[in-house]
Amino acid sequence: MSKTLVGVLLFCTQVFYAQDYFFKKYHPFQSKIPSPEAYLGYPIGAHHTRHDRIVDYLEMLSVVSDRASLINYGRTHEGRRLVMLVISSPENMEALPEIKERHLAYTRPNASLAPDPELPVFVNLAYNVHGNEPSSSEAALLTAYTLTASNNPEILNYLNNAVILVDPTINPDGRDRHTHWANMYQGNPLVIDPQDAEHNEYWPGGRTNHYWFDLNRDWLLAINPESRGKLNWYHEWYPNVVTDFHEMGTQSTYFFEPMKINGSLNPIMPRENYEDLNNLFGEYYSKALDSIGSLYFTKEVFDGTYPGYGSSYPDLQGGLGLLFEQASSRGHKQKTAFGEITFPFTIRNQYTSSITTLKAAVENKDYLYQYQQDFFKSAIRNAEKSKIKGYRFGDAYDKNRLKAFIDKLLIHKIEVYKADNGEYVVPTSQPQYRMVQTVFETYDKYRDSVYYDASAWSVANFYNIKYRPVNTLKRGDQISGTDNLVKVQPIQRSEYAYLIDWDDYNAPAVLNQLQSEGLVVSASFKPFTAVVAGVSKTFNYGTLMVPVSLQKKSPDEIFALLGQAQKKFQVPMYAVETGYNLQGIDLGSGFISPLNNTKVAMLIGTGVRPYEAGEVWHLLDTRVGMPITKIPMRNFNRVNFDKYNTLVMVSGNYSLTDKQQTVVKDWVKKGNTLITIGTASEWIIKKKWVKEKLIESKADSTKATVRQPYVDARENLGKESVGGIIARTDLDISHPLGFGYRNPTLPVYKNNTVWLAPSQNEYATVAKYSSDPHIDGFITKRNLEEFLKPAASLIVSPMGSGRVVMFADNPNFRGSWYGTNRLFLNALFLGQKINIPKRN
Structure with missing residues (x-):
């Protein structure tokens, strides 16, 4: 036991009543359990608490209390611990493995279970997914203390009838970024002026994780270690109830569910979830908040349509996800239209809702278990009613992208089986049928038109996976992991040259590694057929060529470097002994051109969208292994x-x-490449950097304005935005930006109203939305017909000796668009070779 802990225990010789503002009603408390105030040295709400001190406190509780045990479920990008404090009665803790097994039986569709009134309900109290929404982690400390120290009969009842799983900080990296900011600028006396630095973080703020990802959008996509750790934990425990505590604008009050009506016309989650259960729990929250005089609202603004929230993913796993939004003090104390809002006030609302969640769950645990059991049984029933018995998919040319997609299926416990011809099949009749629907089904009809986030999330399209529903099912071996899914033939030694497939998702990473080792690598700008190991093989656009004799390294060193890269990235590589090809260009052709090393920078800072900047950074860091210089706008002139x-x-x-x-502009004209995405593309067109145009609204001055009710303005105007759809494009696969694609039909993700007009240069429009572009998600008829259909998704425009690559859409959206990452990587590695042809 540490000296710090011994000191705290010696100090705790009496019950601490200093913070009865929070938990007066839950006395008496055990004197042997230190309160957060005693352990931290300051009252909760006086300062923002660092993540390491939060973990230390929970670890101490697990040592001194027989009601608690601390488990680790992962680490963040920056190495901070992700922990879960398991709390229940001492008797339940002693028998936890057996209780957990009884609980998990309710997730098995084939189990025939009688009611088990002695079985505790499993409640996951999860806090602080957005780092600069800090009140909930402080509430987590108060909740953990109350549950481990209080001997109040109400609390003892919850301990006897629930297993509580406290996740104090889902996003530790973001939380600490904000914590340091708020404490650094905290005044004494406190400054309530909203203009003060304490209430206004510098870019990118603490909302996001290390790579500036919104972790509350990552449950479905599972890109970051925080989410992957949580998903692995989730599918081990399957809690009945999961909380998702947030903060919102300072001028608001408090939100709890029920949410807005579900946006899908036929939502895949049971109506019982978003109507009956939400309303049932909502009555508990209203009474609790009424009792402390807090204002609140429900059924507005927020929706649970997107399945990747912390408050919606549990709804697809037989549980009840619950969203809470507290008006933020954005520091310690701030002036609002309602008066002054303090950090302790925001914490108390979150703490009150935490304890109230336990009350509602315990008093309705039989209902929750019955619901959980029916959820998984109905999954099988619904699947058996459908004519679709499974989804078949594969990719003959890009095994690593396919592997990444299968990994996504497996982390959600979706069953995947081998099929014939190198393909795979996902049966619909399985416990995770609703997740299968989420991954493969697309929609074009909705009951709502304004969304808090995306309205399209068919994950197979994110990966550009060509899939098809099947009415009969033939399955081979079940896939249990991805370690051995990609097996390439080891590269053979050559004294002449090596060829590397550009079709593979990992090929850019191979190129970067070989160039960083000093090898000169060329790319083919036309297909050809060569002899490989005595057999003819056709190579696609973009194939990399490494000549042996022209390098500064020996043949042995070259062979070793290629072998190392292949072992790491599992990309097909081939040895050839002649430059004379069977068909198409030869290896000495001018259409096979050496590539310069890419030296890339990106503007970041005030005015730049941190999500998109983080996605670029994450892609190059974690998948390509290439450094990118992030230039703050404040340093531009230097x-x-x-x-x-x-x-x-x-x-x-x-x-x-x-x-x-x-x-x-002068820098681009020297022969360099500028890549713009989304509104940056729109901005440079409006600033006339390039001679491209935007598609603009065709105003009809003769059409009379139709009078509308004022109350409907927000909904009517909101639906004109494009919150997130998947659109079909026609890609020029002979263009360097289209290299590595075999099929010209490519899904893209659109979540903006940037409408690029196709270029007047007939060779400059790389990707255009097809005549039937809608794949998934809500879009108004006007936006579809007037803007999307005639628009371009990707254009290259000349500027002096350089070029500007303009994306209308984000090819790296949330780190999950493996299908369009290649467009962006082509722009990085091959953009230098793009010269837009012009007529004389």
Whole structure:
């Protein structure tokens, strides 16, 4: 036991009543259990508590209390611990493995279970997924203390009838970023002026994780270690109830479910979930908040349509996910239209809802178990009613992208089986049928038109997986992991040259690694057929070629470097002994051109959309292994851009001065590549950097304005935005930006109203939305017909000797669009070779 803990225990010789503002009603408390105030040295709400101190406190509770045990479920990108404090009565804790097994039986569709009134309900109290929404982690400390120290009969009843799983901080990296900011600028006396630095974080703020991802959108996509750890934990425990505590704008009050009506016309989650259970629990919250005089609202603004929230993913796993939104003090104390809002006040509402969740869950645990059992049984019933018996998919050319997709299925416990011809099949008749629907089904009819987030999430399209429903099912061996899914033939030694498939998702990473080792690598700008090991093989656009004799390294060193890269990235590589090909160009052709090393920078900081910047950073860091220089806007005037040959500008509200704009334009004209995404593409067109145009609204001055009720304005105007749809494009696969694709039909994700007009240059429009572009998600008829159908998704425009690659859509959305990452990576690695043909 640490000296710190011994000191705290010696100090705790009496019950601490200093923070009865929170838990007066739950006395008496055990004197041997230190309160958060005693352990931390300050009252909860006086300062923001660092993540390491939160974990230390919970670890101490697990040592001194026989009601608690601490488990680790992962680490963040920055190495911070992800922990879960398991709390119940001492008797339940002693018998937890047996209780857990009885609980999990309710998730098995074939189990015939009689009511088990002695079985505790499993409740996951989860806090602080957005780092700068800090009140809930402080409430987690108070909740953990109450449950481990209180001997109040109400609390003892909850302990006897529930297993409580406290996740104090889902996003530790973001929380600590915000914690340091709030404490650094905390005044004494406190400053309530909303303009004070304490209430206004610097970019990117603490909302996101290390790579600036919103972890509350990552449950479905499972890109980050925080989410992957939580998903692995979730499918081990399957809690009956899961809380998701947030904060919102300071000028608001408090939100709890029920949410807005479900947006899907025929939602895959049972109506009983979002109507009956939400309303049942909502009555408990209203009474609890009424008792402490807090204002609140329900059924507005927030919806649970997207299945990747912490409050919606549990709904697809037989549980009840519950969203809470507290008006934020954005610091310690701030002036609002209602008066002053304090950090302790925000914490008390979250704490009150935490304890109330236990009350509602315990008093309705039989109902929750019956619901959980019916949920999984109905999954099988629904699947058997459907004519679709499974989904078949595969990819003959890109095994690593296919592997990544299968990994996504497996982390959600979706059953996957081998089929014939190298394909795979997912049966619909399985406990995770609703997740199968989430991954493969697409929709075009909705009961609502304004969404808090995306209205499209068919994950198979994220990966550009060509799949088809099947009415009969033939399955081979079940896939249990992805370690051995990609097996490439080991590269053979050559004294002449090596060829590397550009079709594979990992090929850009191979290129980067070989270039970083000093090898000169060329790319083919036309297909050809060569002899490999005595057999003819056709190579696609973009195939990499590594000649042996022209390198500064020996043949042995070259062979070793290629072998290392292949072992790491599992990309097909081939040895050839002649430059004379059977068909198409030869290896010495001018259409096989050496590539310069990519030296890439990206503008970040005020005005730049951090999500998109983080997605670029994450892609290059974690999948390509290539450094990217992140240039803060505040440092722009001190930067020597000639150090780079590629610059990325993601979406944002740019405010470059005329002089700064000239710097970038002159740099591009020297032969460099500028890549713009979303609103950055729109911005440079409006600033006339390029001679491209936007598709703009065709206003009809003769059409009379139709009078509308004022109360409907927000809904009517909101539906004109494009919250997130999947659209079909027609891709020019002969263009360097289209290299690595075999099929010209490519799904893209659109969540903006950037409408690029196709270029007047007939060779410059790389991807255009097809004549029938809608795949999934809500879009108004006007946006579909007037804007989407005639627009381009990807254009390259000349600027002097350089070029500007303009994406209308985000090819790296949430780190999960494996299907369009290649477009962006092509722009990085092959953009230098794009010269837009012009007529004389």
